[in-house]
Amino acid sequence: MRHLNKLLFACGLVAFGLPTLTGCEGGELFDVNAPDWISDKVQEIEDAENQGEEVLEGMMEDVYTVGNTDYSSAWWTAFSKYYVIPDGQKWNAVFNLKINPDAPNTYKNFALIICSDADRATEGYKEYGAIRFDNQPSGNSEWGDYIDRSCIESTLTFETDTDEGIEKLGGKVTLTVDRSNPEAFNVTMTNGTVTKTYKQPTALVNLNADASNTNIRCFLVPEGSYIDFLQSNIEPIGGLTSGEDKNPVSMVLQNVPTEVDAGADVNEAMADVTALVTFEEGVTKTVKASDLSFSAIPDMDTPGQKTLVAAYNKTSKGENCDTPIMAYANFEVVERIVSIEVTTPPTRSTYKYYTLDGNNSLTGYSLVFDPTGIRVQGTDTKGETRLVDNAKLTFSTIPAESGTQNVTVTYEGLTTTVPVEVVISSASKVSNGNNVLGNEDNSSLWANPIFSDAFKVNAGETKYITFTNYSNLAGNWNNFLVILQSSNVHKAVVRADNYGWGDGYAACTHYGTQGVWEDWLKGMNGAKVTVFVTNNGDGTADVLSTMEGTTGQKSTQYYYGLNNIDSSDLELLLSVDGCYLVFE
Numbered sequence: 114m115r116h117l118n119k120l121l122f123a124c125g126l127v128a129f130g131l132p133t134l135t136g137c138e139g140g141e142l143f144d145v146n147a148p149d150w151i152s153d154k155v156q157e158i159e160d161a162e163n164q165g166e167e168v169l170e171g172m173m174e175d176v177y178t179v180g181n182t183d184y185s186s187a188w189w190t191a192f193s194k195y196y197v198i199p200d201g202q203k204w205n206a207v208f209n210l211k212i213n214p215d216a217p218n219t220y221k222n223f224a225l226i227i228c229s230d231a232d233r234a235t236e237g238y239k240e241y242g243a244i245r246f247d248n249q250p251s252g253n254s255e256w257g258d259y260i261d262r263s264c265i266e267s268t269l270t271f272e273t274d275t276d277e278g279i280e281k282l283g284g285k286v287t288l289t290v291d292r293s294n295p296e297a298f299n300v301t302m303t304n305g306t307v308t309k310t311y312k313q314p315t316a317l318v319n320l321n322a323d324a325s326n327t328n329i330r331c332f333l334v335p336e337g338s339y340i341d342f343l344q345s346n347i348e349p350i351g352g353l354t355s356g357e358d359k360n361p362v363s364m365v366l367q368n369v370p371t372e373v374d375a376g377a378d379v380n381e382a383m384a385d386v387t388a389l390v391t392f393e394e395g396v397t398k399t400v401k402a403s404d405l406s407f408s409a410i411p412d413m414d415t416p417g418q419k420t421l422v423a424a425y426n427k428t429s430k431g432e433n434c435d436t437p438i439m440a441y442a443n444f445e446v447v448e449r450i451v452s453i454e455v456t457t458p459p460t461r462s463t464y465k466y467y468t469l470d471g472n473n474s475l476t477g478y479s480l481v482f483d484p485t486g487i488r489v490q491g492t493d494t495k496g497e498t499r500l501v502d503n504a505k506l507t508f509s510t511i512p513a514e515s516g517t518q519n520v521t522v523t524y525e526g527l528t529t530t531v532p533v534e535v536v537i538s539s540a541s542k543v544s545n546g547n548n549v550l551g552n553e554d555n556s557s558l559w560a561n562p563i564f565s566d567a568f569k570v571n572a573g574e575t576k577y578i579t580f581t582n583y584s585n586l587a588g589n590w591n592n593f594l595v596i597l598q599s600s601n602v603h604k605a606v607v608r609a610d611n612y613g614w615g616d617g618y619a620a621c622t623h624y625g626t627q628g629v630w631e632d633w634l635k636g637m638n639g640a641k642v643t644v645f646v647t648n649n650g651d652g653t654a655d656v657l658s659t660m661e662g663t664t665g666q667k668s669t670q671y672y673y674g675l676n677n678i679d680s681s682d683l684e685l686l687l688s689v690d691g692c693y694l695v696f697e
Contacts, residue, residue, distance in 0.1 A: 146639045164645040169287070170389060171346040173396040174429065176356035180339030184213035184221075193333040193342060194349035196232060200327035201590070202347075204290040209341040209393065209598055210246070210304070213282035219271045220254070221337030222246045222282045225290070225300065229255075229320040230328040239320040241329070244311055246282050246302055247271055255311070259318065263511075267309040268427035281306050285343075290331055292317070295559060295590075296614065316560045324556030325585040325691060344396055359392040359429040361438045366423055367399075369442040371502070379409045382419065388440060392429040400425065409446075416446050453501060453524050455531045460486035461673065465538040466513040467575065467645060478659055479510035480535070481624035481671045482520045487531065489522060510626055511535060538646055540575040543568040543685070544696065551693030555585040559594065561692035567598070567684040572650035576685055582609075582640045582660070584692040589630050589689030592637050595644055595656050598686065599679035606688075607656055607672045609637070617654075617677040625670040636662020642694075647683045654678055 134586035179193045180186035198204045210223060224245040242257015248267035252274055255262055269281060284304040291299040300311040319423040320326055333340060345353075366388050373382040386402045406424040413419070421444055426437035461483040489501045501524050509521040515537050520531040545565045552558035570576045584591050589610035597605045597617060607613035611625040627633040637660070645657040656672040687694065 128311070134398050154579075168205070169344075169346065170397065170399065172205065172207065172344040172395075173346065173348065173353055174356055174359075174396045175342055175345045175353045177342050177354045178339060179333060179342060180335040182211070182339050184211075184216070184339065185336055186335055186337065186339060188336040189334060189401035191335055191339070192233075193340065194351055195232075195330045195332050196345060196347050196349050197328050197330050198290055198292055198347065199297065200292055200588075203293050204288075204331060204344045205344075206288040206342070208286055208288070208343040209343065210283050210286050210335075211339045211341065212280055212379045213337055214280065216279050216337055217494055218274045218337070219247045219249060219276055219279050220245060220252070220274055221254070221279060223333050223335045223338060223340060225288065225302065226332050227259075227290070227300075227317075228330050228332075228336055229322075230326055230330050231321070234449055237322045241317060241320065243334075244300055244302075244309075245308060246286070246307070247279070248309055249274060259320075260311070261313060264311050264313050264334070265309070266312070267307065269309075276551045283338075288333075292329070294614075300572040318560050319558050324552075324554070324558065325587055327558065327691070334373045339359075339666055343394065354431075356394075359625035360434045360436070361390050361394055361425055361429075361526050362394050362424055364390040364400075364423075364438055366421070366440050366441045366442045369421060369444055372445050372447050373413070373419075375446050376449075377413055379407045379413055382413070383407050383423075386421075386423070388423060388425060389578070390425055390438075396429055397428065402428075413446060416448055419444055419446050438668065447499070448495050448497065449501075450493050450501070450524070450527065452492045453521060453522065453527045453529050454492075455487060455529055456490045457483055457486065457534075458531060461533075463534045463536060464511055465536055465575075465647075466515075467538055467540040467577065469540065469542070469577070469643075475513035475659060475669075478513050478616060479626055479668050481626055481669060482508040482511055483622050483624065483671075483673055485622050486667060487522075489524065489529070491524065491527075522619075538575060543576050543578050545578070545580075549693060549695055549697075550580075550687060551600065551689035553583075553693050555583065555691050555693060557593075557689050557691075557693060562688050564596070565687040565694075567686050569648050570648045570654070570683045572648050572683075575645055575647040577643055577645045578685070578687070578696070579641075579643045580687075580696045581693045582637055582642050582692060582694055584634075584638045584640075586634055586638055587691055588635055593642060593644075593692065593694055594656075594688040594690060595658070596688060597646065597654055597656070597675055598684050599682045604678045605654075605672075605675045607670075607675070609642075609658060609660065609670055611670060613672065617675045620677075621672050621675045622695075623670075623672045625668065626645060627668045627670070628666075630658045632664070633662065633666060633668060636664035636666050639663045644685075644687070646683075648678075648680055648683045650680050652676055652678060652680055654683060 136543040180191040190364050206483045224243045226243050227241040229239040242260030244255045249271045286304045289301045298317050302309050368385050388400050393398050408422045410420045421442045424437050424439050428434045464480050491501045492498050511518050522529050592609040595607050605615040605617035641661040643659045647655045653674045653676045658670040660668050
């Protein structure tokens with residue numbers, strides 16, 4: 114709500130140039146001469162946004178009270194709903210913490226409980242631990258077998274539980290439980306005055322009885338206080354509790370195209386635009402272009418910088434609002450491109466495939482084109498030329514056949530080609546000491562990693578290893594992992610599903626031919642896999658995985674230019690996450 118006045122001011126000025134919206138039914142917006150102040154106003158609001166608190170997306174209204182409003186709730190007598198957080202995701206919650214003004218102790222606030230995916234008092238319930246909002250290093254402000262108190266930091270520390278200052282913990286609290294980093298676990302709770310964080314440098318172990326279930330649960334427990342819950346980005350067990358309807362107060366446009374062809378229809382051009390709408394009391398929702406009314410100032414017909422005006426006129430429950438809101442963004446109208454050509458070839462011009470026992474190991478597979486460095490020029494209807502944004506280009510795959518191969522480059526239905534060379538390369542096989550890596554019930558998880566043997570890859574060499582991948586199919590990540598290390602330090606970890614991490618991962622380019630993830634995953638329980646690792650001898654390495662699924666689909670996954678490795682000391686390892694491997 115902090116920008117409500119600015120937005121209303123902007124809306125009021127627009128009203129002088131736009132016809133009145135009929136009630137809240139939408140009304141048509143017509144083009145007017147473009148005033149310079151719109152761009153200034155947009156920038157002013159954006160600058161103010163950048164200085165404020167983080168904007169939480171996907172927040173849903175969840176309005177209910179936890180604890181007695183006379184502050185009489187004792188410990189472990191009042192509980193919030195359960196919020197289930199899958200591996201790789203983040204839970205954001207917003208609530209008002211009501212502190213008793215006469216509270217004698219600093220622990221009279223609330224605690225976050227982190228547990229297995231089971232109800233309290235059931236056989237499967239196990240606690241990671243609790244983190245309370247107050248911070249008392251000499252006391253009991255966090256506890257549990259899986260909570261490391263050395264990972265706690267706070268901007269407010271109490272020496273004893275009778276120190277003054279508990280009132281500083283009250284007010285609107287934003288809580289974040291973050292599992293998005295596969296190698297860490299983080300918690301943040303803040304009311305703007307006090308911020309407490311828990312930054313664990315390792316992932317949580319899995320305490321669920323079913324090892325294939327990697328979810329955790331969280332809930333809140335007040336003591337001598339109470340909580341007015343407001344919002345959550347995750348729907349709790351039992352569903353959301355809806356409060357009163359709320360009017361929109363502001364919105365931010367997303368996915369606005371930078372360029373639009375002259376003469377295009379504004380609604381068609383903005384079909385992929387969404388808007389993050391903030392309603393009264395801070396409730397947010399992302400709405401589609403079909404829920405917005407668009408207009409371009411001054412027009413869509415002539416080239417040049419334009420201002421997009423978007424209007425929204427619904428409440429949080431989808432009813433007609435009292436007063437519509439508007440948002441603005443800049444884009445450019447350009448002449449339509451009618452032909453394209455490659456003016457600068459890509460950095461990578463040569464691709465390899467490998468012979469195993471004299472046979473092409475990639476028969477039936479395609480190689481992934483690396484567009485790094487490519488520049489494509491377009492010619493418009495007036496004969497003028499300009500560079501095409503690489504993000505708007507698509508590229509065909511490369512047949513795994515030796516010789517010159519043409520890659521098709523496509524932009525909005527227009528095509529051109531760029532030649533690349535495919536050459537035969539040799540690779541030598543390595544074999545793991547044990548036939549199986551991982552538990553055959555798929556209970557081995559990356560949270561407690563296990564590794565294959567470590568295989569040395571000398572500079573200029575390519576090593577390969579072949580195995581069958583068995584997966585619980587719970588997620589795309591529940592398959593094999595490839596680790597590159599130097600001096601026994603992991604430099605990069607890469608997965609079968611076009612994702613990785615580590616010091617050597619950030620600079621790499623990575624592409625896969627898996628297609629629709631759901632279809633690809635269906636074939637990964639029993640997929641035949643070969644992993645190739647090449648030591649380029651210059652501090653970088655490449656990883657290629659070929660996967661033939663049980664559905665018959667053949668796919669490849671490339672990681673080019675993994676760096677920060679010691680070329681004189683590069684080793685290849687494998688690991689598992691919700692899967693196991695059987696080596697040939």
